[in-house]
Amino acid sequence: MSASLETSLGGPRWRRSWWYHAMFYAQTWRGSVASTVLFPIFYLAALGVGVGHLVSAHTGLVQGQTYLHFIAPSLLATSTMQMGEGESLWPVLAAVKWIRTYHAVAATPLEPEDILVGKLTWVVTRAFATGVVYTIIIGCFGALHSWWSLTLPFLGALIALAFSAPLVAYAATAQSDASFTAIYRFAFVPMFLFSATFYPVSAYPADIRPIVQFVPLYHGVALARAAAFGHGSIAPVMGHLAVLVAMAVGGVLWGRRTMRRRLVD
Amino acid sequence: MTNGHILQADQLVKQFGDIVAVSGVSFAIDRGESFGFLGPNGAGKTSTMRMISAVSRPSSGTLSILGLDPLTHGPEIRGRLGVVPQEDTLELELSVRLNLEMFGRYFDLPRRTIRERTAELLAFAQLSERANDKVDNLSGGMKRRLTIARALINRPEILILDEPTTGLDPQARHLLWERLYRLKREGVTLVITTHYMDEAEQLCDRLVVMDHGTFVAEGAPRDLITQHSTREVVELRFGTDSHEELHYRLAPFAERVEVLPDRILLYVDDGDDTLRQIHAQGITPTSALVRRSSLEDVFLRLTGRTLVD
Numbered sequence: 001m002s003a004s005l006e007t008s009l010g011g012p013r014w015r016r017s018w019w020y021h022a023m024f025y026a027q028t029w030r031g032s033v034a035s036t037v038l039f040p041i042f043y044l045a046a047l048g049v050g051v052g053h054l055v056s057a058h059t060g061l062v063q064g065q066t067y068l069h070f071i072a073p074s075l076l077a078t079s080t081m082q083m084g085e086g087e088s089l090w091p092v093l094a095a096v097k098w099i100r101t102y103h104a105v106a107a108t109p110l111e112p113e114d115i116l117v118g119k120l121t122w123v124v125t126r127a128f129a130t131g132v133v134y135t136i137i138i139g140c141f142g143a144l145h146s147w148w149s150l151t152l153p154f155l156g157a158l159i160a161l162a163f164s165a166p167l168v169a170y171a172a173t174a175q176s177d178a179s180f181t182a183i184y185r186f187a188f189v190p191m192f193l194f195s196a197t198f199y200p201v202s203a204y205p206a207d208i209r210p211i212v213q214f215v216p217l218y219h220g221v222a223l224a225r226a227a228a229f230g231h232g233s234i235a236p237v238m239g240h241l242a243v244l245v246a247m248a249v250g251g252v253l254w255g256r257r258t259m260r261r262r263l264v265d
Numbered sequence: 266m267t268n269g270h271i272l273q274a275d276q277l278v279k280q281f282g283d284i285v286a287v288s289g290v291s292f293a294i295d296r297g298e299s300f301g302f303l304g305p306n307g308a309g310k311t312s313t314m315r316m317i318s319a320v321s322r323p324s325s326g327t328l329s330i331l332g333l334d335p336l337t338h339g340p341e342i343r344g345r346l347g348v349v350p351q352e353d354t355l356e357l358e359l360s361v362r363l364n365l366e367m368f369g370r371y372f373d374l375p376r377r378t379i380r381e382r383t384a385e386l387l388a389f390a391q392l393s394e395r396a397n398d399k400v401d402n403l404s405g406g407m408k409r410r411l412t413i414a415r416a417l418i419n420r421p422e423i424l425i426l427d428e429p430t431t432g433l434d435p436q437a438r439h440l441l442w443e444r445l446y447r448l449k450r451e452g453v454t455l456v457i458t459t460h461y462m463d464e465a466e467q468l469c470d471r472l473v474v475m476d477h478g479t480f481v482a483e484g485a486p487r488d489l490i491t492q493h494s495t496r497e498v499v500e501l502r503f504g505t506d507s508h509e510e511l512h513y514r515l516a517p518f519a520e521r522v523e524v525l526p527d528r529i530l531l532y533v534d535d536g537d538d539t540l541r542q543i544h545a546q547g548i549t550p551t552s553a554l555v556r557r558s559s560l561e562d563v564f565l566r567l568t569g570r571t572l573v574d
Contacts, residue, residue: 013340016371023367027359104415107318107348108371109340161489265281265323 013110017118018125020105025126036130040137043075045067047198048141063200067227072143073224074197076156077132078125080215084160085167085188087123089180092171096262103263112259116168120252123164124157131156138228146230155227159220162244165251172258189215219243270329271296271423271454272317277326279312286312288478289326296422299455300360301469303462303560307569309478310458311351314427317456318348331422344372347421351428353412358400359538361392364400365415384419389444390414406437410444423454424441430464442467462560474564481567486560494558495520497536501529501543503548518542523565532562 005236035072048068055067062070095102097232105115123156131153138144186233201209212218226232226240270293279287287309294300302310316328318333319342330342356364369379371391387393390410393450395403398412399505409429428429429445430438445468449455449504459465465472466486474482475487482489498518516522518539519531533539536555543550555568563570 011373016373019370020367023363023370024356024359027363097306100350100352101356103350103372104368105341105350107346107350108319108419109344110371111340111371113335186375214447 010206012114012182014114014117014121017110017115018120019104021118021122022125022193026148026228035138037132039066040079040134044137044141044143048143059179060201067141068141069140069145069228070200070225071198072138074151074195074221076131076138076152077217077220077224078154078192078195078197079134080130080160081163081191081220083130084123084164085096087119087126087160087186088148088164088167089171089183090177092119092168093174093177093180099176102259109237112263115254115263116252116255116259119168120161120165120255122234127160128153128157142209144226144228148227148230149229151227153221155220158241158244158248162216162220165248166256168249169251169255169258172255173260183246191215193263195221197221198226216247217241269296270294271298271331272456273329274317275327277313277314277328278324279309279318280324285478287316289457290473290475290478290480291326292480292483294454294456294471296454297448297452299457299470301465301472302456302458302475303465303472304458304475305460305564308475311427312473312478313475314425314456318346318425318471319448322347325500334403342420345422347378347416347424349416349424349426349429350385351431353408354388355400355408355411355415357399359400360397361400361403361411362387362396364411365418368415369418374419379418382420386414386417388445389391389417391440404437406433406440409433410439412458413441413444417448421453423456424448425560427455427458428446428455428460429457430459430461438464457472462564465560472560474560474567476568477569482563490558492563494562496534496558497533498556498558498562499531499533499536499539500554500556501531502552504525504527504551514546514548515543517520521566525571530562530565532558 048071052071054066055062071122091103102115106112110118135144135149135152138151171180194212195215196203196212197217201212201218204212223232223237223240223244226237274293274295277287277291278285278289286412293299303382304310309491312321316323316335317330319330319339322336331345333342335342337421338440341405349443357368359367362383365383366379374382384393387396390407392403392407392414399516400408403411408503413426413429414426428447430441433441457464457468458548469486471485472483472489475482482493484492493532501515508529510521510568511529512524515529515531519533521532523530523532531539538554540555547570561571
């Protein structure tokens, strides 16, 4: 058998899983690209221009920005979060239980960790690409005020990973998708609405603010605004980054265990 | 360490919590051999298969696959195996061709090699004309052949098949068996689980009969039948439910009598002769059938249960 000679292309094994996701996306991308480009345009037009007209008539600027400029960065944060979520719950349960494609992969040279890392690096790749598109569109609406805006795609990738990693880990333990709908309705929709996405956290009563600041997406939104406007100070920015990094690292460590238990035990 | 065996297991155990799925089985498979695990659902066949696929770790015991230890050389071993799981696990949204090509990448095969092998395997699986169709639109038999073709993309030295023909119609099964014979002739070692005794008789040079996580018999299908059963079996059905009483009346005519819920089996050497004697005694079954002994009878003999409930 000359198999070992033929297969010596090199590189870490997880890249094969990343490549598979990319190829799969290349086969099915058409619908999602239209929505990736059109959604932020609709969103900024409806909320930024439409609602923004009302806001400026009543309260003027929000934290020194027009309403459109104020909400534009949070759009990038919420969208990359949703992308990370959408890639992680149902697709992973399908791969470990319904269609069992991950089980097929576990019978190839890949280890469960390779499958996990390939998946997450793909989510990061896609979130980065989405971040680039969104940054350009937000820029076209004139909402970028700082060279720090160039970090927005990286921030989008981090936000997606921070949500994707724990959700992949959780989905690998699930027996049905019953809990997924609850997670979506009672965690992701409220996070999308209440993470100081559409108005500053100062709009909340003082007692409620700490709760909002505890919500993971809040940190993503705060970072996106800091980058777009270029006026975050170092301590809170590091704090927000630490929360997202901790979620990502915790998710990866948990996912290593759950994927191994699901696929090879 | 391996004594030339391509696969060797010694006192293999697989435990899930308190449940013992496989309790200390030992076996050795030679290169080019086709080896079967026959047993009912829940006998521990799939757990055994997952261990010898270098996917799941044995709870205890030792295992050598291709002369390597799966605990330390898992990826290397899996690169030289082909696994056909019980479910097809195909990518339904993708074309037949892409299912093969993209899977080949998991083995890090060069693009050119993958393209060449994909063409060969499409022909082998008789799917060349469906190459660009979505897998979702294929019949059950076609999906199964594609799953086997996919398992061959890395030219495996051992092909492991878990229940290869469950759920297929007779024509699709025979086509699949014929493809597996071809692989066997080409020197591929086949390891098969099945709960169909006809499949085990057709495909396996040697097999083990598995029940409750252990082996209850081991040998060539014909030898097992000679060893554990008679040459022929008379199957009698009666309209009445008084099988117990019939049991006593029929006992003198056979070496052994098995009473099943729907029929009575007489183990004899000459079925037609037995049937004549029964009729002469005035015993009149509503239907009677004489057949050769099969692995089903071996299993019944060894476990007191039928293979397929």
